[in-house]
Amino acid sequence: MGLRFPGGGMIMAVLIKTGVGLALFMYLISSVFYMVGLKNRGKNLLVLASASAVIGVLANMTALVVRTILSGRLPLTDGYEFILSFTFVSVLLYLMYEKMSQSKNGGAVLMFIAALLLASVFILMPNQHGTVSPLMPALKSPWLTSHVLTAVIAYSAFTLGAALALVQLMKKEKNGDFNVYRTVAGGFVMLSISIVLGGVWAEETWGTYWSWDPKETWALVTWIIYAIYLHIYRSKGWKGSNANLIALAGFILVLFTFFGVNYLLSGLHSYG
């Protein structure tokens, strides 16, 4: 598309980079505001924290929209776009949660994770803001798009779940983990749908719905740990902090499934 509008591609690349940079900055200061505000019960600081998060999420969204215009397809096809969508949905989910629960406890941790994720974009793929490579034939499938979209939502829910779990662990709260359970359960449904849709895509493209490649396998491991979490959440002795520890371990697996497998191991998914 950049060819049809000489210079247009450049402008869009700059817009995307600025959007991502601004979002990173806002997430970071939002995290600090939440942290200080929660410690000192500073009402104004907490309002500022939420406001920064909202500005950050709008900048994040702008980057995604410009990227969509630049590439002419939904921003769900490579590792760069995945992280942008992942942070966007994570912060969005968190803001929805904050509004519904009137609790800002998870804010500091979640916004910090979001900032780290965006920072990873600048560290791991500094030149990709405006780079859009055409899709190889195997990637041109609506199944793939829906597979990635559901994965983004699942990962975001797990991120929120982990942030809430961590806060509870730090506060040594024993019985408030229903919200962790709720977010993780929602993420689990999305991950389940994502894995099935990924299977449909692989079946249509490669002729096998499951081939034990590293990405698939680690997604399965992630899914298993959350399934275990859901099963033992109700059993005695697990409901409090122990279940929260599993939710945290699950989040570490989520990160490994994305970063570890993409950048350390290789396989069918190594393009993304």
Add this chain to the structure above:
Amino acid sequence: MRQFLYILLKTSYSMKTGLVLLALLGIFSALGTSILPDIFYRLLLFNLLMIMLFINLVLCTINRLIQLRRQVFIKQHNLMNQIRQWGLLALHIGLILILVGGIINTCVGQSGTVQIAEGERAVIAENEAGEKISLFLEDFEIERYENDMPSQYYSKVQLYKSESLELQSIISVNNPLQYQGIKVYQQSYGNMVDVTIQGEEKAENHTAVEGEVLDIPGGNWRVKVFKYVPDFDPAYGMESRSMQANNPRVIYSVYKGDVLLGVGAAPFGEEIKIDDTSWVQFNGLGTYSIFKVKEDPGLPYAGAGGIIFMIGAALAEISIFRRKAENGSQISGRRNDNGSTD
């Protein structure tokens, strides 16, 4: 003895056993990606674990089904709870079906690759009646982006059962051909070169795929047809400068016995002298398409299982999000979950 069998039965469908097996499956799967990735998942130990998990899942689901029937008789009035129970049942049944599909595929499924040159026909399978199913490749085309990267591969094919034409179709990536349980996928493609080789006494014509080695009759010269390059430029070595056929060459190498004598890049239609009586000439280019052919009788089970599992998971968890609406209270960081007693 009875006691022992009783405990064994109880253990075999208990959730605890299931969770231990599930955890083991997770640990072993994770190990498998770094240790022996090629054969790990076919190891007996790994499959035994899957089968134990499968049995546990089946027994516990039957157990749940019996319990759920009782509950229906007792008549539960809480709709959300009923949806959850049925969702949980569907979720576990879906998982079982996925595993059934996988087991069937492992036992009787088949797959392989077939290469077919343009204008040729190859047998891809044989049905129960012993009739040969074959595929004729009419045409193969590559669609490209502006920067020459391939955007799609198309194979125009005809499918025959014995000698009768059954159907015509265009196979492309993401768009396999389906015929009576057989699926044919576009996997890749390759180039072929028409070659004439002149030995001491006679000339021969061959169609060589890239990498093929041809013996020159009557001597111990051998020629390897290494690679077709559409836009040859010495500065780029064996890589093509572009995908346009601006300067088509065939890269070849000549051997005497096993000893490499030289490498060259020849245009089409030019005689490459090897000695006084022997020469090689590349006449033209053809393509062949590479297909994956597979038959998986377990696919309908796995597919149905996938759908039932997704719907079940969504139904099972929906009640958690509805609970707020039910008792009218807000979600808060401090609320205790007391809505469920199993």
